[in-house]
Amino acid sequence: MNGGESILYWTAALCTAVTFFLTIVSLVFKKTTLFTSARATIVAAFVLITIFGISRWIEWGHPPFVTLFESMITSIWFLLLMYLMVSYFSRKTVILLLPVSLAAMLLMGWSASLSSEGSPLSEALTNTWLFIHASFATAGASAFLIAASFSVLFLMGKDRMERMQTISAQVPDYSDLPRSILNFLLFGLVLWGVMIVSGSIWAHTAWGRYWAWDPIELWSLISWLLYGVVVHARLAFKLPLRVFCWLTIAAALTVAFSLWGVGYLYKTIHSYG
């Protein structure tokens, strides 16, 4: 990272931390006005990461998802974008600031431990499908993470949620949470599905085969099927809501493993950088 990028990166990291802190303070001390500040800082983090990403794109000549560091930054960007879109359509999502800023902060921390050195994209991998594939992967993961965040809220229990509602009317109704979880799961299934299909088309042109059961391909499909099981279990069997929420969180872990964990355990052709 050059000096300018460093400033953008660390200021964005600071903004996510401030958002988390402000949200906690506003909940604990019942200062609803702080929610507005928290929202402003998350918007600031989003803007800074956007500029950071554009700067990397210009510097290296490709969107930032070639190295693991870049993949994490893109994931954070999509997560914040997803949150901002959700909060635009529904004001009752302010509480999501807590898990979203926490996840963004943790990913920023993790990415800080990685080499931020960029890498040019080899000619063999330069393909429009790669951009579609990587974008939908991170967008799908964001949708699943939002679903998992709603699940955490549900698991906190009705009493706690009602207490929070006395602090701010922008906290969602406890009874609305299951539907929100299901909608984000379905949305994530579509995005993750496009990621798998576009990835196989890209693999065909880059590596000469559509599907080879490579560890990342395999774990992505496991995640997709697992979400399919969870959705059907809820819709067809009326799976108890608490079990449904726990399964949603567990499936989110497989998504995180597919995106960032596989490279640590397996030798894979998908390895970053």
Place this chain on the structure above:
Amino acid sequence: MRFNPGSMKLAFSLLAILLVLMVLSAIIPQQGLADSQMIDWPSALGDKYAIIENLGLDRIYYTPTFFIVLGLMGINIAFGNIRRFRAIYKTEKSLLKLRHLGSVVFHLSLLLIMGAVILNYLYKYDGVYALTEGQSVSDRPEDYFREFKGPLYGEKYGSFDLKLDAINVKEDSTADQTVVANVTLQTSSDSEVRSGAISTNRPHKYQDIEFHYGQITGYSPELIVSDSARQKLFRGFVRLAARPSDDGIIHSDFINIPERNLRIELEVLPAEPMAGPVSYKVSVAAGMETLYDGDIITGESFQVDDLTISIPRLRRWCYIDVVRSPFLNLIFIGFWTGLTGLAAGVIGRTVNARGRKK
């Protein structure tokens, strides 16, 4: 108790089995797939690894179990959805509402994909050539380095002759290489001789056949071994294996000359020989006794007893995969219609939920 082939319980059991199989394949190294699993099970388990082999757990995606599970899932989806959509039709008198239509299309697409995957496996052909520049081959089993034929694959596609004209390797600013293999192709159904290029990131397509670059390129020096009467004991291009090592890729291999009980080992030096003068590390042994061990360059020869050994030329070789997947397009149609259905279902659900709220 009546067996219901479309029950959700059966769907769950099958999905659970599928997930277990996939997780197992993520842990146990799979034959013929990337050597990418985290545990070297054969050496870790020793003799007990035979149990894994006997159960087919080292080739899960080629076992009858996998295809039976897929087939049963197809039957389950078909029966389950007929029952489900009949019930919806009875109450709502239409399946054309977006949320229902999306769901119908999505599940029918799953059925289409499963059917096409099974058909593709049954009719698939996948052969690999190992070709040196200038070498010609035909579409005959004995010409292939290895091949896989689906149980129902027929010869109806007609044969072809393929010649590898040249291999060009382009280095880019990353550590990766882009390899372009120029080929000449003639099919039995078409007398026209056509030229084509098979690239790292672009296969050459002809009718329903795809020629892919096989991801490995090596060196192939021409070796001539002749005796004092100038009789050739060996003349040919030796395809050197490309093995990764800590110092980069090592290109080396050996040949045996049984008439003289000789073993000749060759290694290309340095790592990128086509760029400049090419030298080789050569070792000649008769049994346990080393007769020669030294370096030579292209065009040179040396004597071992009454034998003259020379390397006049160096060429490249590469793998070329020949793939015939007759039902691949059907799989892709299934993928895209399925995703469209899923998206339509999600939109339909959202619109419906908003309508109910109002």
